[in-house]
Amino acid sequence: MEIKxxxxxxxxxxxxxxxxxxxxxxxxxxxxxxxxxxAAHGFGETMAALSEVTYKLSVNExxxxxxxxxxxHSDELDEITRREVEEAQKSLKLLRxxxxxxxxxxxxxxxxxxxxxxxxxxxxxxxMFEPHLRKLVDYTRRFAKYASPDTxxxxxWLNEFEEGFTQDVLxxxxxxxxxxxxxxxxxxxEKPQADDSFLHxxxxxxRQRELSAYLMSVMGINRDDCSIGETEHPFTTGFNKHDVRIxxxxxxxxxxxxxxxxxxxxxxxxYEMNNSDELLGSPLFGGASCGMHESQSxxxxxxxxxxxxxxxxxxPKIQEMFPEQLxxxxxxxxxxxxxxxxxxLVRTEADELTYSLHVxxxxxxxxxxxxxELDTKDLPAEWNRLYKEYLGxxxxxxxxGCLQDSHWxxxxxxxxxxxxxxxxYGAQILAHMKKELDVDSLVRNGELNKVTDWLREHIHxxxxxxxxxxxxxxxxxxxxxxKYYIEYLTDKFSKLYEL
Amino acid sequence: MEIKxxxxxxxxxxxxxxxxxxxxxxxxxxxxxxxxxxAAHGFGETMAALSEVTYKLSVNExxxxxxxxxxxHSDELDEITRREVEEAQKSLKLLRxxxxxxxxxxxxxxxxxxxxxxxxxxxxxxxMFEPHLRKLVDYTRRFAKYASPDTxxxxxWLNEFEEGFTQDVLxxxxxxxxxxxxxxxxxxxEKPQADDSFLHxxxxxxRQRELSAYLMSVMGINRDDCSIGETEHPFTTGFNKHDVRIxxxxxxxxxxxxxxxxxxxxxxxxYEMNNSDELLGSPLFGGASCGMHESQSxxxxxxxxxxxxxxxxxxPKIQEMFPEQLxxxxxxxxxxxxxxxxxxLVRTEADELTYSLHVxxxxxxxxxxxxxELDTKDLPAEWNRLYKEYLGxxxxxxxxGCLQDSHWxxxxxxxxxxxxxxxxYGAQILAHMKKELDVDSLVRNGELNKVTDWLREHIHxxxxxxxxxxxxxxxxxxxxxxKYYIEYLTDKFSKLYEL
Numbered sequence: 002m003e004i005k006x007x008x009x010x011x012x013x014x015x016x017x018x019x020x021x022x023x024x025x026x027x028x029x030x031x032x033x034x035x036x037x038x039x040a041a042h043g044f045g046e047t048m049a050a051l052s053e054v055t056y057k058l059s060v061n062e063x064x065x066x067x068x069x070x071x072x073x074h075s076d077e078l079d080e081i082t083r084r085e086v087e088e089a090q091k092s093l094k095l096l097r098x099x100x101x102x103x104x105x106x107x108x109x110x111x112x113x114x115x116x117x118x119x120x121x122x123x124x125x126x127x128x129m130f131e132p133h134l135r136k137l138v139d140y141t142r143r144f145a146k147y148a149s150p151d152t153x154x155x156x157x158w159l160n161e162f163e164e165g166f167t168q169d170v171l172x173x174x175x176x177x178x179x180x181x182x183x184x185x186x187x188x189x190x191e192k193p194q195a196d197d198s199f200l201h202x203x204x205x206x207x208r209q210r211e212l213s214a215y216l217m218s219v220m221g222i223n224r225d226d227c228s229i230g231e232t233e234h235p236f237t238t239g240f241n242k243h244d245v246r247i248x249x250x251x252x253x254x255x256x257x258x259x260x261x262x263x264x265x266x267x268x269x270x271x272y273e274m275n276n277s278d279e280l281l282g283s284p285l286f287g288g289a290s291c292g293m294h295e296s297q298s299x300x301x302x303x304x305x306x307x308x309x310x311x312x313x314x315x316x317p318k319i320q321e322m323f324p325e326q327l328x329x330x331x332x333x334x335x336x337x338x339x340x341x342x343x344x345x346l347v348r349t350e351a352d353e354l355t356y357s358l359h360v361x362x363x364x365x366x367x368x369x370x371x372x373x374e375l376d377t378k379d380l381p382a383e384w385n386r387l388y389k390e391y392l393g394x395x396x397x398x399x400x401x402g403c404l405q406d407s408h409w410x411x412x413x414x415x416x417x418x419x420x421x422x423x424x425x426y427g428a429q430i431l432a433h434m435k436k437e438l439d440v441d442s443l444v445r446n447g448e449l450n451k452v453t454d455w456l457r458e459h460i461h462x463x464x465x466x467x468x469x470x471x472x473x474x475x476x477x478x479x480x481x482x483x484k485y486y487i488e489y490l491t492d493k494f495s496k497l498y499e500l
Numbered sequence: 501m502e503i504k505x506x507x508x509x510x511x512x513x514x515x516x517x518x519x520x521x522x523x524x525x526x527x528x529x530x531x532x533x534x535x536x537x538x539a540a541h542g543f544g545e546t547m548a549a550l551s552e553v554t555y556k557l558s559v560n561e562x563x564x565x566x567x568x569x570x571x572x573h574s575d576e577l578d579e580i581t582r583r584e585v586e587e588a589q590k591s592l593k594l595l596r597x598x599x600x601x602x603x604x605x606x607x608x609x610x611x612x613x614x615x616x617x618x619x620x621x622x623x624x625x626x627x628m629f630e631p632h633l634r635k636l637v638d639y640t641r642r643f644a645k646y647a648s649p650d651t652x653x654x655x656x657w658l659n660e661f662e663e664g665f666t667q668d669v670l671x672x673x674x675x676x677x678x679x680x681x682x683x684x685x686x687x688x689x690e691k692p693q694a695d696d697s698f699l700h701x702x703x704x705x706x707r708q709r710e711l712s713a714y715l716m717s718v719m720g721i722n723r724d725d726c727s728i729g730e731t732e733h734p735f736t737t738g739f740n741k742h743d744v745r746i747x748x749x750x751x752x753x754x755x756x757x758x759x760x761x762x763x764x765x766x767x768x769x770x771y772e773m774n775n776s777d778e779l780l781g782s783p784l785f786g787g788a789s790c791g792m793h794e795s796q797s798x799x800x801x802x803x804x805x806x807x808x809x810x811x812x813x814x815x816p817k818i819q820e821m822f823p824e825q826l827x828x829x830x831x832x833x834x835x836x837x838x839x840x841x842x843x844x845l846v847r848t849e850a851d852e853l854t855y856s857l858h859v860x861x862x863x864x865x866x867x868x869x870x871x872x873e874l875d876t877k878d879l880p881a882e883w884n885r886l887y888k889e890y891l892g893x894x895x896x897x898x899x900x901g902c903l904q905d906s907h908w909x910x911x912x913x914x915x916x917x918x919x920x921x922x923x924x925y926g927a928q929i930l931a932h933m934k935k936e937l938d939v940d941s942l943v944r945n946g947e948l949n950k951v952t953d954w955l956r957e958h959i960h961x962x963x964x965x966x967x968x969x970x971x972x973x974x975x976x977x978x979x980x981x982x983k984y985y986i987e988y989l990t991d992k993f994s995k996l997y998e999l
Contacts, residue, residue, distance in 0.1 A: 019546070020550055023542065024550060030530070031534075035533065037745075039725050040743035043742060043743050046515075046781070047523060050515065050516055051519055226536055226538050228536040244536060244539035244542050244543075
């Protein structure tokens, strides 16, 4: 085969695959936002049928040969095509190594586990879920061994989610985080808390919708490229740089909840909308990794959105929109209220300071599970012990404990660390951005576009062309270093709580 | 091949095709309701890719052989499978007979015509659209000849949209309609009009959304099977009986607009939700024909929704929801206001009495176009002449004249008559329903479910298993007869206008 012919064939397959992924992505968005309740069954059937088609399109000898041929000639490919081939190989590596009957069986087990987990969570009944989790852990370890026999299974999965971040890096990272944050949180807890009761007055959803529009405009989000919908759990999904969707959920007694979910998801959306035009239709559209994606959402949410400068920028407008609820409240009080930190039970509701300890606990647990050092039967006890030790809280029930997250029920082990890494990336990126930009002044003056321009040029435009470690080099001229994150949190919360 | 094997293969193909159609349907719904504006380009690319896949799935020798085999053994098939095969053959008949290069060229022309029409309508510039329409007419005639050389082209297309309704039937039908309605409308026009100014006070969209929910509940629509969205032009789309979507558009200065669009689309939705369970996943899901579908929407909208009994049922609630706007208005006044009839320019805004004359004009024009008796260049003059003659109105510009509808720009000739036939079916069905049910009393008492039960048992449950003419036999024990429609309109409007 000629290179050109092979590349054309490869690109053609990518286009078709993109069409399927687009359609399935829209169906997923639709079922979460618009579909009536009873649509679920038909949705499941169609998704299963289309998944089978896409599976067959990519998992077949002809495609393997094509990819192997292109891989062998990767020197002759342009950068984007080379990365596309590399990502295709990566996504197929596991499928190529697993016996098909085990793969099918695993799909069944995963789907069952997911459905049992939903029920178990409602009933707070871990025993019900445990046998399913056990099977998933077993398969997860086994599959890693198929794909990479000489690699520690947890390292295999960590590397899948965040390339280059295996246990040696993460042990060091989390060790430093724990050493710094556990005592910092203790000191914070000894201080009086700011009053945030005004955030919990009645905030009508209709008005909050207007606030969302305002925040998106402050972020410079082009609404012709990005819509906002409403779902129980906020999320972002993008089909190409001109079609990105964010969602939020309005709680009428919690102003900050939707406000910060819009800024968070708006950060994810900004990343995708700022991909370069050459990634239109490419499988490299999106973010470099889960961690890098999360770094952008949390950058906007916390580093920008919860900064004093941002509050100075937006508070007058927010007060104008909610004059009764925020009567007499100052920007300083609002700033302190949206930055209240205290140990809690649920990761997704955790504040900026304590968040990474929630992730650390999950890291330690899944590490032990995959290394065979923790039996799934003993998981709740270990979970509760760690929450007590690191965060000082007593877990009242598994619903608010080890059953709270869906990740494990979906077979994702090794995903959690990327949430924390995202925050750490963000702090490191900020430190270097500040050498070039006066970030606080720009934000205070409403010139967020200049911050976003910097991120677009250093991160967003690359989509998946560059890997997380390469992007950190581009942004910072150095490798990943957790010290910036620790310094950032220590500095911010020492000032906030006058330590 | 064994019959069983062939049927299994056929059903498997149907399932896969259903998955594609489901995905494309959701994408279409999404682009109309939720997608950001700039999503259009990516949407077009994905739809083109998936359309090509589905085209290849059905238009191939292997599939033709399968269908021919099953057709040859149709006696051995159960009723549903037999009808599925028949419909598949019908939908492929044209594709099998058209040279592939002409089909591809036609797709291009159609897509171009559609896009030019949008612009031409905005600019009210028929000359811009005319060359495209000319090509479409030419292809439409040619394709009919390929598919059925011995049939008059317009008869071919009419029969495609509404089986059994060719020019001889429709000439008779429209002749009677014209003879009865033109003088009736003249008499109505001599009478004073009821005041409907209260319908054009300010009706906030938020409140109108609550009215939609109320109307859907009055209609007995299970919201777990049917959602409501908002689009510029209301429509209904259904993926299976448990996943139907209606849309509406709220005009804050026109209460009746959204109100009757919800009832109209709710009628379409009710039809699909009432398909029998055995049609889940079958291509026979939906309605027997365009005309039969329209008969149900217009039955709920006009025959039920604009009846005195229905106004008695819902007006107290509507007045409660809009106490200021409807202060002092009586149910009788409301009834007269929503039934105001007068000649107008735009079909989609026409009242119940004049509606079929709008359709008649289109019927006469497309008949002449396809018979070569009218040159596309002369279309506006003919259009304007007919509007003056039948409806007594002067057409000020082509935007409100012959460019108003999208149908011809999409290559649909022969579709319009089904709109009018739907109304006529409804009146005939009503006459026979009344032999078994006291429709007015049921409606007045809020027992619409009994009316819907009757329609489900006589029409809805069959989906596409039965054809329009068969359904009329089931409902009425007789063939189509326009006299009921004429009697219904004459009676209703004679009373309303005290003729």
